[in-house]
Amino acid sequence: MAKNIIEVINLKRNFIVGSETVHALRGVSFSISAGEFVTIMGTSGSGKSTLLNLIGCLDTPSEGDYKLDGISIKQMNKDERAMLRNRKIGFVFQSYNLLPKTTAVENVELPLIYNNEVSARERKRKAIESLKAVGLADRLYHKSNQMSGGQQQRVAIARALVNEPVIVLADEATGNLDTRTSFEILSLFQELNQKEGRTIIFVTHNPELASFSSRNIVLRDGLVLEDTVNKNIASAHEALQKLPKLDD
């Protein structure tokens, strides 16, 4: 049995809005082991963003516990969580969040800047390696505003991988892309998962994506509604081939 990377134990998160308490998560439990590709789904208001923030160590739970790679984050302060994110998590956002007017290499270097153990030379070497892994070997010194949406998201993925995280967290990572590019990015994620054994959590509201992951967790009203293992994983690469060719 593979090692448990994420353990979510009866997780609750309440927000106080004015005089009311909103229960965004009402007790969620599951665990994710290394090498899984998990999609987390739910409509807006289901609590998936709250869950993502907690898994990403950006937030702390009101009740329950969460262990990332065996480390409980419940007692951690802001700085300790920042350092944990730096070493163990790679984020991919819907809107890429690249620095403007900055080259691909510099963008990818960013997480390592906050890691004193990595020298400037090593930082650059790792960034280039990471960009090659996402197929951007020929775009190393292009600035973020000179690249297409798909390319920008690839840079963002390279940035998420550069610190060799135990988990890659993608938040609607294909939300801003057209169908073709979405499949390209999805197939990149599948490749990273299947060939390199990366653990990926992909949060989305798009139910179609469930067929491409190895496991699907559905949230509703702050509780886990479904948690199913997908035995029959569809290939995003094949789906991409089936798309009608563009006449350009």
Place this chain on the structure above:
Amino acid sequence: MIKRYVNFSNLFKIALRALSNNKFRGFLTMLGIIIGVASVITMLAIGQGSKRSIQSSLSEMGSNMIFVEPGQGMMGGVRQDASSMQTLKQADYQALLDQSEYLSDITPIVSAAGQAIYGTNNTPTSMSGVNASYLNIRKYTIADGDMFTDQDIKAAAKVCVIGKTVVTNLFTNGEDPVGKVIRFKNIPMRVVGVLTEKGNNSMGQDQDDVILAPYTTVMKRISAINYFNNISASARSEAVSDSAQDEMETILRKSHKLADDADNDFRIRSQKELLTMMTSTSDMMTVLLAAIAAISLLVGGIGIMNIMYVSVTERTREIGLRMSIGARGIDILLQFLIEAILISVTGGVIGVIFGVGVSLLVKFAAGWPIFIQVYTVFLAFAVCTATGIFFGWYPARKASNLDPIEALRYE
């Protein structure tokens, strides 16, 4: 878990990068600091320059001088004018000479005004009856011939040393005055020396229109009086100037046998006091100008704060991203603080160059006396850095306190 220290060189690079992405804005922000620093430096240079010029012209007059004048006094219930007082006598001079520790030179001064005549030429001038120490006190030197001697003083000899203006007026055909006999108030006096030219003093007085003679000669043979007009002295150094003044007061009070509760019947003034008096206006102007310049520096600082504030708001998502990939609050705080300091210090450097340039321009174009003190340059740097920290702190603090979740969602 290992503690992570702040990596300043990386943060410095990040800040530099952010500034180079917004060069024109950075320059406009700097402009406030540049103008502020440049004006502080220029104003202080002008203020210091004028003070220096007063100081130097005053120190040309003499070194660490202290003057004793007969002061206000009562004579039979009538308050007397200082010049009519006859309280400074030979005994006072002797007492100062014997008892003083802080004075290096002392001379009595007895003045007389009158016409000097040589051959067919004559000129109105004044004669000062002094001793040889007078040369040291007033920084005169002998150009030609010799100073009269103590023996001349003892004998009240009819000898004199004359200034350049007197030479020019009396010896029109270029004769050597040394050894010639001139007449002052009809008393024939032999010229034994000529003073080196000194020019005008700070009050515009011609310091070369003078005849020096033994004070005994002036007292006995010319004015027929037995008191001095004043006593001039030099303190050993500027440091003991105040002590010397106190000492003189004590000696003179004793010599005049004044009761403890009686007022002084003489007045002591020092060159230091004169200097303070004369530079007080220029000091006030310096403070005033520097204050105005400092206000412009303050305005520049507020400009930095304003821009940093805008920059933080504009880059909220970037801050959110940096935090999500592992930047701590302190990393973000320092990034923005370094950015603010970079703006202010760069502005400071340019401001110093600009300020020095303008000062020199004023010096050469308008001919004003200019003096740039090194400490004002360092002061400008210190103030700039402080301005950067002070006005950058609040925006940087705001940035570091952002919640990464909120910041990432910011539109």
